[in-house]
Amino acid sequence: MRLGVxxxxxxxxxxxxxxxxxxxxxxxxxxxxxELRLAELLDGTGAIGPQGVERLxxxxxxAQLAAEDKGVEEVLPFATSAVREARNADEVLARVxxxxxxELTVLSGAEEARLTFLAARRWFGWSAGRLLVLDIGGGxxxxxxxxxxxxxxxxxxxxxxxxxxxxxxxxxxxxxxxxRALRRHVRAEIARVVGDxxxxxxxxxxxGTSKTFKQLARxxxxxxxxxxxxTERKLSIRALEEWVPKLAVMPxxxxxxxxxxxxxxxxxxxxxxxxAEGAMDLFGVAELEICPWALRExxxxxxxxxxPSA
Numbered sequence: 225m226r227l228g229v230x231x232x233x234x235x236x237x238x239x240x241x242x243x244x245x246x247x248x249x250x251x252x253x254x255x256x257x258x259e260l261r262l263a264e265l266l267d268g269t270g271a272i273g274p275q276g277v278e279r280l281x282x283x284x285x286x287a288q289l290a291a292e293d294k295g296v297e298e299v300l301p302f303a304t305s306a307v308r309e310a311r312n313a314d315e316v317l318a319r320v321x322x323x324x325x326x327e328l329t330v331l332s333g334a335e336e337a338r339l340t341f342l343a344a345r346r347w348f349g350w351s352a353g354r355l356l357v358l359d360i361g362g363g364x365x366x367x368x369x370x371x372x373x374x375x376x377x378x379x380x381x382x383x384x385x386x387x388x389x390x391x392x393x394x395x396x397x398x399x400x401x402x403x404r405a406l407r408r409h410v411r412a413e414i415a416r417v418v419g420d421x422x423x424x425x426x427x428x429x430x431x432g433t434s435k436t437f438k439q440l441a442r443x444x445x446x447x448x449x450x451x452x453x454x455t456e457r458k459l460s461i462r463a464l465e466e467w468v469p470k471l472a473v474m475p476x477x478x479x480x481x482x483x484x485x486x487x488x489x490x491x492x493x494x495x496x497x498x499x500a501e502g503a504m505d506l507f508g509v510a511e512l513e514i515c516p517w518a519l520r521e522x523x524x525x526x527x528x529x530x531x532p533s534a
Contacts, residue, residue, distance in 0.1 A: 225243075225298070225531075226241060226242070226295055226296050227241070227242055227244055227296065227298055227300065227524055227527065227528075228242075229242075229300045229301075229524050230284070230301040231302060231519065231523075232260075232284070232306075232328060233304050233361060234262055234304065234305055234306040234361055234362025234363035234384055235259065235262075235362035235386055235435075235488075235492075236257050236258060236259050237257070237280070237284065238256070238258075239254075239255070239256040239291060239299075240252065240254075240520045240521075240524075241253045241291065241296055245528070246529070250521065250528070253294065254294045256291075258286060258287070259488050260279060260283055262280065262307065263305075263386040264390050269311055270310065271311040272310045272312060272316050277316055280320065281319065281320060281323045281324060284324050284326055288324060299326075300524070301328050302330070302331050303317075303328045303329070303330050303331070304361065304363060304364070304519075305336075305362075305363030305380070305382075305387075307330055308330050308331070308333075333366065333381075334379065336359075336364070336366050336380055337366035337367060337379060337380055338368060338374065338378045339519055339523055340368065340433055340519045340522050341375045341378065342525055343433070343517035343521040344431045344433065344515045345370075346517070346521075347515050347516065347521075352429040353429060354369070354370065354371050354424070354427045354428045355368075355371075356369045356429075356430045357375075357431045357432075357515075358430070358504075359437075359518060360434045360436040360437060360500060361384045361385070361434055363384035364387070365383035365499055365503065367417060367421065367503070370424075377421050377424065381414065381417070383410055385492035385493070385499065388492075388499070389492045389495045393406060393495055396476050397473050397494075398494060400472070403472045403494070407498055410499050410502045411502045414502050414503055415506055418507060429513065430504075430513070431513055431514075432459060432512045432514055433517070433519075436489075436497075436499075438457075438484070438514055439482075439484050439485050439489060439496075440463075440464065440493075440497055441457050441458065441459040441514050442483055442485070443482045443483055443484060443485065444464070446458065446459065448484065453516045457513065457514040458512065458513050458514065459500075460511045461509060461510055465501065467497060468494075468497045471493055471494040474494070479491075479493050
C-alpha cells in the first residue's frame, strides 16, 4: 500500500510518501516539505498566534493535495514539540481538524524518542547491539537507549536547535557571552539524564539522526546526500570541537555557504552544534554514525507492524 506520514514539526511540515507492506522495507516514493518554523511563531504567552495557525492550516492543505496527487491510501498525521507545548494547543488542533479534516496526533517527547529508536534499530539491525540514539529537532533533543526494539530509556529535553536559537542566540553572529551561557545551559540539561543512561552500561553503537546531525557530519567531511542512503556517514567529537567555535562566530549567510547546509537551517546550526557536542561529550561518545531513518520512518514502521500480513 502507499502510505503517507505528515510530520508537523518545529521547523517544517513534511509529507513523506512510501510504498510499503508488512515485513518489507518502506520504499520512499515522494517527499513534500514546507518550512513553517512554528517554534518561532509563538507569541509572548507561548501560544501559536492567528498568523501561525492560518499558515499551519494552509501548509497542511497543501500537503493533503500532494498526498492525493500521489495516490496515498492512508495518511498518518502527527505533531511534535512546537504544537505539544503551545499554550493553545487544543484550540489549534481543533481549528486544524475543522478546516482540513486532519486530526493530528500529538506525540509526547518520550514517544518521539521511542519511535526514532525503532527506526534506528530496524536500520542497523540486531547486530548493532545496545544502541544509543540522539536526535536533535527544532524544539527538542530526544535520547533513547536499549538492546531491543523498545528502548530501556527514552527521554525528550527542551534543547531543539530552533528553540535555543530563538531564546538564547539573538545576534547574528551571536554574542560570545550568549554562546557561553547557552553552552552551560545545554550541558546542565543533558547532565541530568546521563546517569539514567549510564546505569545500563556502555552502548555498542551510537547513532545520530535529524537534519542537524546530517549537516554537521557533512561539513566535517561526510559524504554528500547524492551518494545515497547506504553510504556510511560518521561524526566525531574531535570534528565537533573544531567546528563549534567556528560556527559560533559565523554570521548566518556564511554558515549557509557551508557544504550541505540549507539557507533555512543555517541560523540554527550553531545552537544545534552546541547540543551535539554537549551530548557526545557528556555521554562519552568519540564517534557516532548518521542514521538515514528517524521519527517519520518510525511512525510508518509502527503502522506496518499493526497491519495484517498478506
